[in-house]
Amino acid sequence: MKKYSSYPFYTSIRFRFGLLFNCLLILFLSAIIFLMYAKVRRAFENNFILRLSTGATTLLQKITVNPITITLPQADERFLVTYNNTVRTDTLFNNLTSGNGFTKDSIQKNTKDWRITKSRKLETGGTLSIVYALPADDYNASMQQLRVLVLIYIPAAIIISIIAGYFLSGIFLLPLKEIIKKANRTDLTASIQLLEEPAFKDELHELTVALNRMLERIDSQSRLQNAFFAAASHELRTPLSNLLTELQTTKVADIPGEMQVLIQNQVAEVQRLKKLVDNFLLMSRLKADSVVVNKRNIHIAELCMEIMERLQQQASESGLKFMLNISPADEDIVVLADKDHLTIILGNLFSNCLKYGVANSVVRVDIVQRDCVVVTVQNETAVIIEDVKSLQEQFTRIESYKEGFGLGLWIATRLSEINHAQLNLHYKNKVFSAALRICAVVREAK
Amino acid sequence: MKILIVEDERKLAGYMENGLKQAGYLTSICHDGAAALEKAASEEFNLILLDLMLPSANGFEVLKNLRAFNINVPVIIVSALSDTQQIVEGLDLGAVDYIRKPFEWEELLARIRTVLRISSNAAKPTFMIDDLFIDPAARKVLRGDKEINLTSKEYLLLECLARNANRVLSKNQLLENAWEMSFDPESNIIEVYMHQLRKKIDKGFDNPLIKTVVGAGYMLKGNKKNT
Numbered sequence: 003m004k005k006y007s008s009y010p011f012y013t014s015i016r017f018r019f020g021l022l023f024n025c026l027l028i029l030f031l032s033a034i035i036f037l038m039y040a041k042v043r044r045a046f047e048n049n050f051i052l053r054l055s056t057g058a059t060t061l062l063q064k065i066t067v068n069p070i071t072i073t074l075p076q077a078d079e080r081f082l083v084t085y086n087n088t089v090r091t092d093t094l095f096n097n098l099t100s101g102n103g104f105t106k107d108s109i110q111k112n113t114k115d116w117r118i119t120k121s122r123k124l125e126t127g128g129t130l131s132i133v134y135a136l137p138a139d140d141y142n143a144s145m146q147q148l149r150v151l152v153l154i155y156i157p158a159a160i161i162i163s164i165i166a167g168y169f170l171s172g173i174f175l176l177p178l179k180e181i182i183k184k185a186n187r188t189d190l191t192a193s194i195q196l197l198e199e200p201a202f203k204d205e206l207h208e209l210t211v212a213l214n215r216m217l218e219r220i221d222s223q224s225r226l227q228n229a230f231f232a233a234a235s236h237e238l239r240t241p242l243s244n245l246l247t248e249l250q251t252t253k254v255a256d257i258p259g260e261m262q263v264l265i266q267n268q269v270a271e272v273q274r275l276k277k278l279v280d281n282f283l284l285m286s287r288l289k290a291d292s293v294v295v296n297k298r299n300i301h302i303a304e305l306c307m308e309i310m311e312r313l314q315q316q317a318s319e320s321g322l323k324f325m326l327n328i329s330p331a332d333e334d335i336v337v338l339a340d341k342d343h344l345t346i347i348l349g350n351l352f353s354n355c356l357k358y359g360v361a362n363s364v365v366r367v368d369i370v371q372r373d374c375v376v377v378t379v380q381n382e383t384a385v386i387i388e389d390v391k392s393l394q395e396q397f398t399r400i401e402s403y404k405e406g407f408g409l410g411l412w413i414a415t416r417l418s419e420i421n422h423a424q425l426n427l428h429y430k431n432k433v434f435s436a437a438l439r440i441c442a443v444v445r446e447a448k
Numbered sequence: 449m450k451i452l453i454v455e456d457e458r459k460l461a462g463y464m465e466n467g468l469k470q471a472g473y474l475t476s477i478c479h480d481g482a483a484a485l486e487k488a489a490s491e492e493f494n495l496i497l498l499d500l501m502l503p504s505a506n507g508f509e510v511l512k513n514l515r516a517f518n519i520n521v522p523v524i525i526v527s528a529l530s531d532t533q534q535i536v537e538g539l540d541l542g543a544v545d546y547i548r549k550p551f552e553w554e555e556l557l558a559r560i561r562t563v564l565r566i567s568s569n570a571a572k573p574t575f576m577i578d579d580l581f582i583d584p585a586a587r588k589v590l591r592g593d594k595e596i597n598l599t600s601k602e603y604l605l606l607e608c609l610a611r612n613a614n615r616v617l618s619k620n621q622l623l624e625n626a627w628e629m630s631f632d633p634e635s636n637i638i639e640v641y642m643h644q645l646r647k648k649i650d651k652g653f654d655n656p657l658i659k660t661v662v663g664a665g666y667m668l669k670g671n672k673k674n675t
Contacts, residue, residue, distance in 0.1 A: 236528040239528035239548075240457055243457070247553060250467070251467030294533055325631065325634050325635045326631060326635045327634075328636060331636065331643050
């Protein structure tokens with residue numbers, strides 16, 4: 003099965019959506035800030051122009067030419083008053099600090115002051131004109147404050163938009179996350195649960211429906227596959243059962259000696275075939291990821307002894323003995339695993355030791371519990387092992403003339419993996435050892 | 449001892465019947481689930497060997513109905529189905545054992561013997577050594593009022609010690625009785641199991657019952673009463 007892949011954060015859809023939302027929000031917030039800035043600036047300007055205009059108009063109304071009367075300027079007021087008749091232009095008052103000429107624009111916006119030009123027709127026929135100026139310090143200070151505010155708001159808006167974009171994309175992708183979560187939970191060992199269809203009809207609804215259709219197809223295939231395994235298992239095992247039971251229940255005492263040998267040989271062949279069928283069926287299930295793991299508490303020493311008892315005859319025939327050591331001696335060593343799988347794993351390891359062990363030697367089994375439980379099976383082999391790691395691959399055999407298909411250790415390795423255990427093989431100086439490390443240990447109060 | 453063989457494969461049922469007869473059992477055969485139920489309800493059997501894939505009613509249904517009708521005959525499932533789920537389901541429904549086809553005949557006979565021994569243990573007497581109570585039928589062990597949970601090997605070891613109470617048993621005698629196999633003498637199984645037994649039986653009590661006789665072996669010491 004393909005393992006779950008990890009990816010850098012920046013390649014995630016959430017990040018990309020977040021970035022998109024972020025850009026959109028920045029654009030939106032920037033536009034709002036710009037519009038607000040422009041509006042406030044215009045309001046300040048209009049206000050200032052109104053002040054200028056009122057000042058100039060009031061002053062112009064109060065000025066008379068005959069006799070010449072001009073209201074004296076306030077502290078911050080500057081103005082230039084001229085009288086213009088058809089013949090000449092007379093300056094009546096001027097306290098402008100610079101640029102005292104009239105301009106075409108009625109309003110002149112300088113850095114230091116703003117000026118407005120107004121004129122009034124007199125009954126004498128002449129024109130009284132005024133260039134009225136007020137210092138722009140207040141306006142400039144207000145505008146400066148506004149700019150500072152905008153400069154603070156823009157980074158704040160960016161940060162807010164990043165956070166909002168990330169959360170929005172998270173909310174937007176929530177149904178997708180749910181789909182991924184459920185898809186990760188889906189395997190062929192149990193019946194497949196369909197995804198819940200969202201109420202809102204959109205692309206996600208379409209995706210969910212499409213995925214559900216796919217899951218239904220997978221479920222149906224998985225059912226067919228399981229039915230095939232069940233049928234294959236039944237059909238292959240039934241004739242073998244008939245053969246084995248017939249041969250083993252034949253009254254050996256009633257038949258001639260040569261026939262007795264023949265029956266014994268046939269039994270051995272059927273047993274070999276039975277082992278092969280078991281291994282092939284298990285291999286197919288492992289390859290199809292349809293092996294169910296039913297974890298429960300297993301007293302590992304008792305299981306080892308059960309298997310050893312089962313293999314006792316084989317051990318006696320080769321003159322081999324088991325030596326079992328358990329450490330620590332004052333604790334019940336209990337692991338959490340599938341008992342059937344652990345039986346197959348340990349059974350394969352023990353029977354391999356008996357198959358390839360030196361006659362009249364000892365198969366040493368050590369059960370040690372520290373952080374994890376490690377079961378080490380060790381014996382001296384009668385054969386040389388060139389590449390011990392390759393034994394965990396399919397169809398790798400130490401000796402081609404020995405029975406077996408080279409599946410035992412591959413099956414043991416795969417079953418260890420699905421039980422979250424680790425099987426390591428070592429070979430040195432004609433001593434083979436296999437260490438099964440199980441970390442799902444059930445701790446009991448001493 | 450009468451055994452009901454429920455097997456749709458006629459040839460296999462025949463071979464099993466022959467083998468069981470040779471081993472000294474009385475047998476009866478059914479080839480489908482419904483007939484098996486009828487037979488189990490009308491006759492008394494000591495054991496049922498039950499296949500799972502049967503016509504009319506499958507093995508699980510037979511098992512469910514047997515328990516529903518309070519027919520508490522021990523059942524060993526004999527099936528070619530080898531999924532852990534199926535084994536678990538069978539055992540959960542009340543089967544006492546599960547053997548996969550094709551099976552070793554000797555193994556089937558051994559399992560039959562074990563099941564029949566346990567069910568016949570129901571009639572066996574219980575015994576007490578001081579305040580230690582052992583009920584072989586229920587595999588129940590009490591020290592005073594405290595129930596003691598033992599693993600299968602721990603129990604066998606204790607029963608062996610209890611049956612031979614006040615007699616010294618060597619390490620080899622204990623190995624032979626509880627394990628039925630010969631281990632390398634350097635194994636520490638007996639030491640480990642005696643340690644576990646002591647922890648469970650003697651810890652917290654004033655008078656320890658398990659004694660080590662240096663250089664000779666172990667002994668369960670106390671006043672023995674068979675009840």
